[in-house]
Amino acid sequence: MLFLILTPAVGSAQSVLVLGDSLSAAYGMPAEEGWVALLQRRLDRSVPGTEVVNASISGETTQGGLTRLPQLLERHQPALVLVELGANDGLRGTPLPAIRQNLEQLVSSSQQSGAQVLLIGMQLPPNYGPRYSRGFHALFAEVSESREVPRVPFLMDGVALDATLMQDDGLHPNAAAQPKLLDNVWPYLEPLLPVLGPVTGVTKAD
Numbered sequence: 001m002l003f004l005i006l007t008p009a010v011g012s013a014q015s016v017l018v019l020g021d022s023l024s025a026a027y028g029m030p031a032e033e034g035w036v037a038l039l040q041r042r043l044d045r046s047v048p049g050t051e052v053v054n055a056s057i058s059g060e061t062t063q064g065g066l067t068r069l070p071q072l073l074e075r076h077q078p079a080l081v082l083v084e085l086g087a088n089d090g091l092r093g094t095p096l097p098a099i100r101q102n103l104e105q106l107v108s109s110s111q112q113s114g115a116q117v118l119l120i121g122m123q124l125p126p127n128y129g130p131r132y133s134r135g136f137h138a139l140f141a142e143v144s145e146s147r148e149v150p151r152v153p154f155l156m157d158g159v160a161l162d163a164t165l166m167q168d169d170g171l172h173p174n175a176a177a178q179p180k181l182l183d184n185v186w187p188y189l190e191p192l193l194p195v196l197g198p199v200t201g202v203t204k205a206d
Contacts, residue, residue, distance in 0.1 A: 014196040015076045016043070019065050019106070020056035020084030020120070023155060023181075027058050027172050035181035039189075042182070047196045053078065061088045062102030069106060073113040079195045081110040082185070084120040084155060090128070090136045100139045107147040116195050117149040118188055123156070152188045155181060 018024055018036050026034025031054075040052040053076050055068065065085045073081075083106050089099045103119070110117045121140035124133045137154075144151035156173065158180055159165045165177035173181060193199050 014047075014049075014079040015051040015053055016080045016082065016196070017072060017076055017078035017110075017115070018052065018054045018056055018082045018084065019069065019072065020054075020082070021060040021088055022056075022058035022172060023087065024054065024056035024082075024084045025058050025060075026178075028167050029175045029178075033175045033178055035178040035185070038178055038182045039185070042186075043193075043196070045200075047193055047199055050196050051076075056084070059088060060085060061092075061094075062086055062099055062106065063089075066102055066105055066109075069109055073110065073115070077113070078110075078115050080118065080192055081115045082118045082120060082189070083107060083110070084122075086136075086139070087122045087124075090122070090124045090132075093128075093132070096132070096135045096139060099136070100143060103139060103143045104147065107143060107149055111147070111149075116192055117147070118152065118185075118192060119144050119147075119149050120152040120155050120185065123154050123160070150188045150192070152185050155184055157184050159184075 024034070024036050026037070031037060036052060036054040036056065043050040043052060055072050062085045083103070085106065086099055086103060107117050107119060119140055121137065123137045126133060140151055159173050159177045165173055165180065167174050
């Protein structure tokens with residue numbers, strides 16, 4: 001399901017495009033409880049007039065994101081793109097070089113449109129084998145370095161191993177975890193806020 005979270009434009013409002021999967025699409029809960037909706041509310045205070053476009057779809061892969069990205073960039077002309085994809089590729093055992101290539105293209109296409117990019121890293125459960133799991137996690141650091149973009153080390157840090165913050169399927173964070181997800185992203189997003197316009201105040205309180 002695709003959610004668009006919009007706020008009225010104020011002056012020369014800039015937009016933030018979040019391209020992700022179920023972890024950003026508020027899977028299993030109302031959209032307004034997801035971390036991307038919380039991000040919109042936080043930006044309403046710190047950079048008024050910013051529009052957050054949540055183009056996240058449950059089950060999305062890096063290849064699916066590449067297919068949709070050109071139209072999203074053309075339509076929304078974001079100043080900032082948050083790429084939160086790759087987990088479903090990893091869960092399906094997609095070859096690591098293919099995942100890396102797709103992530104590289106997602107970042108480079110966003111950059112070529114004039115947007116700055118924040119790459120959001122993921123990790124896999126240990127049952128996927130140490131070699132594949134380590135290689136998967138390293139992909140995000142490699143793409144971050146090669147494309148010179150900031151990276152959130154692990155979106156689910158402090159959440160994935162806490163059963164009280166996970167849904168019954170053991171894969172998706174629950175509503176209580178969403179503020180923590182945003183707090184994991186925020187320190188890496190905050191330095192990029194000036195591209196959106198004058199920063200009137202930055203706070204982690206929601």
